[in-house]
Amino acid sequence: MSLSSGPILIVEDIPNVLELLEVTLTFKGYPVVTARNGDEALARIAAEPPALILTDILMPKLDGFALAHQVRRNSRTRDIPIIFISATYITPEDKAFALSMGAITFLEKPFETEELLLTVAEVLTSQASTRPAPLPDEAFYRGYRERLEAKLKDKQSQITRARNLIDTVPADQRAAFQALLTQTEAQRDEIEKELAALHNLLHGEDETKKP
Numbered sequence: 001m002s003l004s005s006g007p008i009l010i011v012e013d014i015p016n017v018l019e020l021l022e023v024t025l026t027f028k029g030y031p032v033v034t035a036r037n038g039d040e041a042l043a044r045i046a047a048e049p050p051a052l053i054l055t056d057i058l059m060p061k062l063d064g065f066a067l068a069h070q071v072r073r074n075s076r077t078r079d080i081p082i083i084f085i086s087a088t089y090i091t092p093e094d095k096a097f098a099l100s101m102g103a104i105t106f107l108e109k110p111f112e113t114e115e116l117l118l119t120v121a122e123v124l125t126s127q128a129s130t131r132p133a134p135l136p137d138e139a140f141y142r143g144y145r146e147r148l149e150a151k152l153k154d155k156q157s158q159i160t161r162a163r164n165l166i167d168t169v170p171a172d173q174r175a176a177f178q179a180l181l182t183q184t185e186a187q188r189d190e191i192e193k194e195l196a197a198l199h200n201l202l203h204g205e206d207e208t209k210k211p
Contacts, residue, residue: 009055072101100135
């Protein structure tokens with residue numbers, strides 16, 4: 001099985017998930033390249049445009065939504081199909097925003113290997129479909145901020161619940177809840193960084209518009 005139009009680009013910051021995706025697709029004969037965040041992905045795309053981008057959303061430096069926006073607003077790359085995979089951004093509003101950006105589809109983690117392979121094969125063998133025009137920057141930033149703020153609220157609630165449970169669950173369960181708390185706090189921190197970066201970007205644009 002070969003792809004004349006380039007490899008599959010997997011963008012994922014969690015090593016074991018990245019390895020699972022890479023091994024699964026490589027075993028089926030797909031050429032694969034990988035990146036650990038959106039910044040690395042953009043460099044990969046510039047070096048060799050992929051046939052398909054398979055990306056997580058919650059990542060450091062440049063997350064999946066911001067990566068997709070950069071890809072879709074560039075005339076050289078806007079037609080590359082994008083599949084989102086996420087365990088965090090899974091609400092109907094998250095999925096609607098992803099599809100409004102021109103993503104082909106959305107898979108939830110944990111995903112079934114069969115579903116992943118079927119989806120990838122369908123995307124790569126189907127006729128090029130007409131996707132919506134890239135979102136204007138203002139519409140993207142508005143939707144992006146709403147999704148980040150909603151997810152930050154969710155993470156803060158999860159952190160509070162996990163902290164309360166650590167003090168009440170049996171001793172042999174505390175390590176698991178501590179690990180969950182640490183992971184959730186790290187996710188919260190990434191979302192806060194994305195919100196701060198977005199605020200600085202929008203504030204900077206507002207300043208340049210002033211007479």
